[in-house]
Amino acid sequence: xxxxxxxxxxxxxxxxxxxxxxxxxxxxxxxxxxxxxxxxxxxxxxxxxxxxxxxxxxxxxxxxxxxxxxxxxxxxxxxxxxxxxxxxxxxxxxxxxxxxxxxxxxxxxxxxxx
Amino acid sequence: xxxxxxxxxxxxxxxxxxxxxxxxxxxxxxxxxxxxxxxxxxxxxxxxxxxxxxxxxxxxxxxxxxxxxxxxxxxxxxxxxxxxxxxxxxxxxxxxxxxxxxxxxxxxxxx
Numbered sequence: 001x002x003x004x005x006x007x008x009x010x011x012x013x014x015x016x017x018x019x020x021x022x023x024x025x026x027x028x029x030x031x032x033x034x035x036x037x038x039x040x041x042x043x044x045x046x047x048x049x050x051x052x053x054x055x056x057x058x059x060x061x062x063x064x065x066x067x068x069x070x071x072x073x074x075x076x077x078x079x080x081x082x083x084x085x086x087x088x089x090x091x092x093x094x095x096x097x098x099x100x101x102x103x104x105x106x107x108x109x110x111x112x113x114x
Numbered sequence: 115x116x117x118x119x120x121x122x123x124x125x126x127x128x129x130x131x132x133x134x135x136x137x138x139x140x141x142x143x144x145x146x147x148x149x150x151x152x153x154x155x156x157x158x159x160x161x162x163x164x165x166x167x168x169x170x171x172x173x174x175x176x177x178x179x180x181x182x183x184x185x186x187x188x189x190x191x192x193x194x195x196x197x198x199x200x201x202x203x204x205x206x207x208x209x210x211x212x213x214x215x216x217x218x219x220x221x222x223x224x225x
Contacts, residue, residue: 025139028184031211033212040122040217041217042201042215042216042217042218043157043201043203043215044215045212048212050211058212081123090156090157094211096211100159100162101145101147101162101205101213102147102159102162103147103159103213104150104159105156105157105158106154106156107155108155108156
């Protein structure tokens with residue numbers, strides 16, 4: 001099993017450009033999440049999904065959109081990138097009803113917006 | 115809302131024991147996580163505490179006191195590879211799969 005994978009691993013954008021980050025998991029997990037991690041700020045939740053076709057806002061959703069058309073995929077979109085969105089983005093997933101509610105994280109996408 | 119507090123940075127010596135504290139103030143409580151994150155890598159799960167007390171897993175132990183809103187992660191026989199950030203996260207509601215993370219504690223282990 002690959003676990004949680006993220007594409008791309010690195011990206012540099014210019015202000016105003018758009019892009020989509022792809023997260024895929026092969027563990028049949030119901031819950032999926034997108035976080036951003038900035039120095040000294042910990043992990044902050046952008047959006048999450050409790051199942052296929054459903055999404056919800058997290059702590060810092062502005063400037064981002066998400067979609068979950070298939071259970072195994074969770075896409076994060078930036079419509080018009082801004083320098084404030086320079087960050088490391090982590091996707092995670094969790095199984096519903098698990099004993100420990102453990103989140104499994106992808107390797108991260110390092111995004112720089114110039 | 116939630117408030118999760120942990121020290122920003124700690125240093126320790128190889129072979130020693132270190133305790134990383136986490137205090138929290140939440141509207142409800144349904145579990146506390148510890149994750150380890152090496153520089154440039156993803157967080158990985160260490161422990162999950164729901165009930166009061168100490169849980170041991172090899173060199174790592176995690177303690178919880180719900181009445182005090184307090185947890186600690188204890189690392190014994192420190193190794194250089196234990197140099198990492200340690201993230202505390204709390205689930206505040208039953209049925210919630212949305213933990214809130216603290217800012218993390220950067221642990222530096224030196225020879």
